Amino acid sequence: MELIVNNLCKRFGDKTILDGLTFSMKSGDFRAIVGSSGSGKSTILRLIAGLDQPCSGMISVDGSPLKGPGPDRGMVFQKYSLYPWLNAAENVGFGMRLQRMKPAQIKERTAYFLEVVGLSDAATKLPRELSGGMQQRVAIARALATNPSILLLDEPFGALDLQIRESMQDFLLKLWQRTGLTVLLITHDVEEALVLAQQVHVMASNPGRIIRSFDVELDKTDLDQLRLSNAFLTKRRSLSTTMRELEPALC
Ligand SMILES: Nc1ncnc2c1ncn2[C@@H]1O[C@H](COP(=O)(O)OP(=O)(O)OP(=O)(O)O)[C@@H](O)[C@H]1O
Ligand SMILES: [Mg+2]
Incomplete structure (x- = not known):
């Protein structure tokens, strides 16, 4: 895959x-884009995701220009976006039903991806019966179930409190390490970008554009240790300073 x-x-x-x-990105990359609110x-x-059209420029996947939404791109939205009337398993199965997969295959893949996100026991629960973190895990399972070649995550943990956010970051990193x-x-x-991504692009606002890119190059075997390490704190400071220089009025 090349985007x-x-x-x-x-x-x-x-x-x-x-x-x-x-x-641009290739298969197996974990990339983050950081920018302040409203930067685009x-x-x-x-x-x-193909949900909107650019006024100029081009997006291509594997050499073909994008024509619209497609199952090759799985999206998790910033706001919780599960269908409230469907239970967790039905939410995970939704995209697969649109793809007209066979019911037996949908059932099998639903069980598998609920297990991947650690929610096998919550299959029959409605979104309102799940915590915010659990809902976002269902949304990730739903995005993965259609076998996308890229997962697009829009501040998926932004609404969660710090402790749950950190455990969701650990979960996502392990998932990426395991599945490629x-x-x-x-x-x-900034911290989330450094903990998770291999490379971070920093956006400036008005108009939104990438003005700096960092290679993260940190040892991510133990995230609790990483978050306290000098190497991490130095990178975090340098990234935060870059962002502050960009948006002096906002920080
Ligand atoms: N459909 C729309 N019509 C008009 N303006 C829009 C539309 N969608 C976004 N905008 C404007 O585009 C700018 C960028 O919005 P966008 O939602 O991409 O920012 P963001 O970086 O995701 O912000 P946040 O961190 O708050 O989610 C904002 O000024 C917003 O008001
Ligand atoms: Mg946004």
């Missing part, structure tokens, strides 16, 4: 939201 985002521009009315946004992060993911998924994570949280 190429080339010189992307997006306008809403007369406001330019994204201008000259360029980056969700807009980038919506364009890559390709992940594009959007976040405003």
